[in-house]
Amino acid sequence: MSQIILDEQLNRDRVLIPLQRWITVQKLEDLRPDEVIKDDRIPLLLRELKNPTFLTIDDGFWKRELLDPKYCILFFALQDHQQAQIPSLLRQLLKLTEFKTKAICMGKVAKMGKTHIEYWQGENTEKINRLWNP
Secondary structure: OOOEEEOOOOOHHHHHHHHHOOOOEEEHHHHOOOOOOOHHHHHHHHHHOOOOEEEEOOHHHOOHHHOOOOOEEEEEOOOHHHHHHHHHHHHHHOOOHHHOOHHHHOOEEEEEOOOEEEEEEOOOOOOEEEEOOO
16 A cells, blocks of 8 residues: 555544554655645645555545546545544555555545445446445
8 A cells, every 4th residue: 555644634643543553654744844734735736656555534635626546535525523443444544455465555535434335446437336344
Protein backbone atom coordinates (compact mmCIF):
# COMPACT_ATOMS: atom_id res chain seq x y z
CA MET A 1 0.00 0.00 0.00
CA SER A 2 1.13 3.52 -0.67
CA GLN A 3 1.82 6.27 1.81
CA ILE A 4 -1.30 7.22 3.76
CA ILE A 5 -2.10 10.91 4.22
CA LEU A 6 -4.74 11.87 6.80
CA ASP A 7 -7.00 14.87 6.38
CA GLU A 8 -6.59 17.45 9.12
CA GLN A 9 -9.88 16.67 10.87
CA LEU A 10 -8.83 13.07 11.56
CA ASN A 11 -7.79 12.59 15.16
CA ARG A 12 -4.18 11.77 16.00
CA ASP A 13 -5.01 9.40 18.88
CA ARG A 14 -7.97 7.62 17.27
CA VAL A 15 -6.66 7.33 13.70
CA LEU A 16 -2.99 8.25 13.24
CA ILE A 17 -1.44 6.30 16.11
CA PRO A 18 -3.36 3.05 15.45
CA LEU A 19 -2.47 3.23 11.74
CA GLN A 20 1.21 3.90 12.45
CA ARG A 21 1.46 0.47 14.04
CA TRP A 22 1.21 -1.20 10.63
CA ILE A 23 1.47 1.32 7.80
CA THR A 24 3.30 4.53 6.81
CA VAL A 25 1.02 7.45 7.62
CA GLN A 26 1.25 11.23 7.98
CA LYS A 27 -1.13 14.04 8.79
CA LEU A 28 -1.72 16.45 5.91
CA GLU A 29 -0.55 19.45 7.92
CA ASP A 30 2.79 17.72 8.62
CA LEU A 31 3.60 17.83 4.89
CA ARG A 32 3.51 21.64 4.87
CA PRO A 33 3.81 22.70 8.53
CA ASP A 34 4.07 26.43 7.80
CA GLU A 35 1.10 26.58 5.43
CA VAL A 36 -2.67 26.53 5.69
CA ILE A 37 -3.78 23.89 3.19
CA LYS A 38 -7.22 24.61 1.76
CA ASP A 39 -9.28 21.71 0.38
CA ASP A 40 -8.86 22.84 -3.23
CA ARG A 41 -5.05 22.59 -2.91
CA ILE A 42 -5.06 19.03 -1.58
CA PRO A 43 -5.19 17.31 -5.01
CA LEU A 44 -2.23 19.43 -6.15
CA LEU A 45 -0.26 18.44 -3.07
CA LEU A 46 -1.16 14.76 -3.52
CA ARG A 47 0.15 14.85 -7.10
CA GLU A 48 3.57 15.90 -5.76
CA LEU A 49 3.83 12.79 -3.56
CA LYS A 50 4.62 9.23 -4.61
CA ASN A 51 1.39 7.20 -4.81
CA PRO A 52 -0.40 8.67 -1.78
CA THR A 53 -3.74 7.52 -0.45
CA PHE A 54 -5.71 10.32 1.18
CA LEU A 55 -8.10 9.38 4.01
CA THR A 56 -10.93 11.71 4.95
CA ILE A 57 -14.41 11.94 6.47
CA ASP A 58 -15.09 15.14 4.50
CA ASP A 59 -17.74 14.38 1.88
CA GLY A 60 -16.38 17.26 -0.21
CA PHE A 61 -13.78 14.79 -1.47
CA TRP A 62 -16.43 12.38 -2.75
CA LYS A 63 -16.32 13.76 -6.31
CA ARG A 64 -15.59 12.07 -9.59
CA GLU A 65 -13.75 15.22 -10.72
CA LEU A 66 -10.99 14.40 -8.21
CA LEU A 67 -9.95 11.23 -10.07
CA ASP A 68 -6.24 11.21 -10.79
CA PRO A 69 -3.92 8.29 -11.61
CA LYS A 70 -1.28 9.67 -9.20
CA TYR A 71 -3.30 9.23 -6.00
CA CYS A 72 -6.25 7.55 -4.30
CA ILE A 73 -8.92 9.23 -2.16
CA LEU A 74 -10.78 7.16 0.43
CA PHE A 75 -13.79 8.93 1.92
CA PHE A 76 -15.14 7.19 5.02
CA ALA A 77 -18.82 8.04 5.42
CA LEU A 78 -18.55 8.33 9.20
CA GLN A 79 -19.46 10.92 11.80
CA ASP A 80 -16.66 12.70 13.64
CA HIS A 81 -17.19 10.58 16.77
CA GLN A 82 -16.81 7.36 14.70
CA GLN A 83 -13.23 8.05 13.52
CA ALA A 84 -11.79 5.26 15.67
CA GLN A 85 -13.36 2.80 13.19
CA ILE A 86 -11.12 3.98 10.33
CA PRO A 87 -8.04 1.83 11.09
CA SER A 88 -10.01 -1.43 11.19
CA LEU A 89 -12.12 -0.44 8.16
CA LEU A 90 -8.95 0.35 6.21
CA ARG A 91 -7.44 -3.02 7.10
CA GLN A 92 -10.58 -4.77 5.85
CA LEU A 93 -10.68 -2.64 2.71
CA LEU A 94 -7.09 -3.51 1.82
CA LYS A 95 -7.99 -7.20 1.82
CA LEU A 96 -10.44 -6.70 -1.05
CA THR A 97 -9.24 -7.47 -4.57
CA GLU A 98 -10.18 -3.95 -5.75
CA PHE A 99 -7.91 -2.32 -3.15
CA LYS A 100 -5.25 -4.93 -2.43
CA THR A 101 -2.23 -3.26 -4.05
CA LYS A 102 -0.90 0.25 -4.58
CA ALA A 103 -1.22 -0.12 -8.35
CA ILE A 104 -4.87 -1.12 -8.09
CA CYS A 105 -5.74 1.70 -5.65
CA MET A 106 -4.22 4.55 -7.64
CA GLY A 107 -6.76 6.49 -9.67
CA LYS A 108 -9.70 5.71 -7.40
CA VAL A 109 -12.04 7.98 -5.47
CA ALA A 110 -13.97 5.73 -3.09
CA LYS A 111 -16.65 6.04 -0.45
CA MET A 112 -16.77 3.49 2.35
CA GLY A 113 -20.17 3.04 3.93
CA LYS A 114 -21.33 0.60 6.57
CA THR A 115 -22.59 -1.97 4.07
CA HIS A 116 -21.14 -0.99 0.71
CA ILE A 117 -18.27 0.65 -1.12
CA GLU A 118 -18.78 2.94 -4.07
CA TYR A 119 -15.97 4.17 -6.26
CA TRP A 120 -14.95 5.70 -9.53
CA GLN A 121 -11.84 4.63 -11.35
CA GLY A 122 -10.12 5.76 -14.52
CA GLU A 123 -12.19 6.69 -17.53
CA ASN A 124 -15.21 4.78 -16.24
CA THR A 125 -18.05 7.29 -15.87
CA GLU A 126 -20.20 4.81 -13.97
CA LYS A 127 -19.86 4.44 -10.24
CA ILE A 128 -18.92 0.93 -9.15
CA ASN A 129 -20.84 -0.43 -6.16
CA ARG A 130 -19.77 -3.35 -4.01
CA LEU A 131 -21.37 -4.80 -0.91
CA TRP A 132 -19.12 -5.44 2.05
CA ASN A 133 -19.36 -6.47 5.65
CA PRO A 134 -16.27 -5.19 7.47
